[in-house]
Amino acid sequence: MLYPNKRYGNPEGLKYWAMGIPLNQLAYRLRRTERCVSNWLDGTKKIPFWVPELLRLQNMEHEHIMWQMGIAPLRKKLGLVDNGQIILLPAPKRKNTTPETRKDIAEMELKRTNA
Structure with a gap:
């Protein structure tokens, strides 16, 4: 934390x-009232040192749990902006994940089973 x-x-x-976190959920996560959290966000009250650190650690833990479960993070759609219009780039082509079988090996196996 680089803060004076x-x-x-x-x-x-x-x-x-x-x-992206609604105020009521943020207050529940931090175990504080919605008024207290909104005062922190507005800048009317000073924020205790542990609040941003706790949110950062919760985010890191969430990402680690998702990684352990094998759930990939959602990728954001990137696009170009031209005169106020968003031009979406085409989706990347997915690689074929099915294993390729060689024809000569498949023919050899058929000959073995038929013989």
Whole structure:
């Protein structure tokens, strides 16, 4: 945590890690009231040092659990912007994951079973 005062957390760090989380869920995660969390997000109250760190660690733990379960993270759709219009790039072609069987090996196995 690179913030000059070690007693208080970085407000930008809190906004980054709280991005996309509804206020009521964020308050439940932090075990604080919605009013307290909204005051932190508005900047009217100083943020304790542990709040951004806790959200960061929870995010790391979530990513690690997803990795252990074999669930790949969702990739964001990238596109180009031209005169205010978004031009989506074509989806990358997927590789064929089925194993290829050689014809000569398959024919040899058929000859063995027929003989």
